Amino acid sequence: MADGTVAADQLRLFIERIERLEEEKKGIADDIRDVYAEAKANGYDAKIMRMVVRLRKMETHTRQEQDAILETYRSALSC
Amino acid sequence: MADGTVAADQLRLFIERIERLEEEKKGIADDIRDVYAEAKANGYDAKIMRMVVRLRKMETHTRQEQDAILETYRSALSC
Amino acid sequence: MADGTVAADQLRLFIERIERLEEEKKGIADDIRDVYAEAKANGYDAKIMRMVVRLRKMETHTRQEQDAILETYRSALSC
Amino acid sequence: MADGTVAADQLRLFIERIERLEEEKKGIADDIRDVYAEAKANGYDAKIMRMVVRLRKMETHTRQEQDAILETYRSALSC
DNA sequence: ACGTTTGCGCTTTAGC
DNA sequence: GCTAAAGCGCAAACGT
Numbered sequence: 001m002a003d004g005t006v007a008a009d010q011l012r013l014f015i016e017r018i019e020r021l022e023e024e025k026k027g028i029a030d031d032i033r034d035v036y037a038e039a040k041a042n043g044y045d046a047k048i049m050r051m052v053v054r055l056r057k058m059e060t061h062t063r064q065e066q067d068a069i070l071e072t073y074r075s076a077l078s079c
Numbered sequence: 080m081a082d083g084t085v086a087a088d089q090l091r092l093f094i095e096r097i098e099r100l101e102e103e104k105k106g107i108a109d110d111i112r113d114v115y116a117e118a119k120a121n122g123y124d125a126k127i128m129r130m131v132v133r134l135r136k137m138e139t140h141t142r143q144e145q146d147a148i149l150e151t152y153r154s155a156l157s158c
Numbered sequence: 159m160a161d162g163t164v165a166a167d168q169l170r171l172f173i174e175r176i177e178r179l180e181e182e183k184k185g186i187a188d189d190i191r192d193v194y195a196e197a198k199a200n201g202y203d204a205k206i207m208r209m210v211v212r213l214r215k216m217e218t219h220t221r222q223e224q225d226a227i228l229e230t231y232r233s234a235l236s237c
Numbered sequence: 238m239a240d241g242t243v244a245a246d247q248l249r250l251f252i253e254r255i256e257r258l259e260e261e262k263k264g265i266a267d268d269i270r271d272v273y274a275e276a277k278a279n280g281y282d283a284k285i286m287r288m289v290v291r292l293r294k295m296e297t298h299t300r301q302e303q304d305a306i307l308e309t310y311r312s313a314l315s316c
Numbered sequence: 317a318c319g320t321t322t323g324c325g326c327t328t329t330a331g332c
Numbered sequence: 333g334c335t336a337a338a339g340c341g342c343a344a345a346c347g348t
Contacts, residue, residue: 011128014118018111018132025107029339032100039093047341049090053097112330126332127230133337134223141216148209155203169286172276176290179269186262190255191344197251205346207248211255212323266325287326 036046115125194204273283 010121011118011123014114014121014123015128015131015135017114018128019135021107021111021114022132025104025111028100028104028107032097032104035093035096035100039090042089042093044090044093049094049097050341052094053101056094056098057101108330124230124234127227127234129331129337130223130227130230134220134227137216137220137223141213141220144209144213144216148206148213151203151206151209155206168279169276169281172272172279172281173286173289173293175272176269176286177293179265179272180290180294183262183265183269186258186265190258190262193251193254193258197248200247200251202248202251207252207255208323208345210252211259214252214256284327 036049039049040046115128118128119125194207197207198204273286276286277283
């Protein structure tokens, strides 16, 4: 088998792996949509829920940044 | 247990399910990045690969759109 | 005239230019709606027409994407 | 010339009018982008400007709704 | 006329 | 840091 064919097969394999993963990602996104829909059916406001999720994510990031800063100080001070 | 608490618990559960799913989604996105990196390490051009993936997706959409038009015609003509 | 006022006037001018352009954009969108309505009044199915317009746009994009890939290859191969 | 051909031509004409208008619309959208870019080059924050534009639009809508309500009352009261 | 569903524009994020 | 693409929210369009 020629190198060109091997290379083409390898590239094809990479592309297929990516496409498979993107399908999975889309599946998860659909699941998220379903949860929002279910929550809405139970009387909750999806828009507000999205705000809550976003806010909590920001707080997590903020917390992680604070931890990183603290860690940097600790490193610098060797304590 | 009061209704307010039940409701709060239910909302909390929805939020946590969403956050869990978003973590999974992010994990998949990271996996995709890894595949591109691996392909690049094997000598492939990530830019071209992304274009190929996008092109194949567009062709899929085009095909789906053609099918949808055909189906709409069939529906309109009741055949 | 103070700098603050100048700056405020300049910002106000930018905002007004944008708002004027957005009005124009909305006007065009309304025109498009009118054409669909007129076509419908002449017995055409607006839904199918929208699909056709979308399909043609997708095909244009596909073509552009193919050209971009070719160009990227050429660039990579310096030919 | 057969009716089928006339109809096809008429449909084609509608489609082309729509596509022409959509191009114009895209042109305006590009102009808006340019204004934001120009404002940014003059030291203004595009993100904040977008918020301002959105806010003013909401206020306009609110005002229009109030006017509509007033008009409804006037109609009802014949004054 | 209303509710549902899809398409479109904007925002944000990721690559270069 | 900037440009471009992907994801999300909203609003208009379709069907009932």
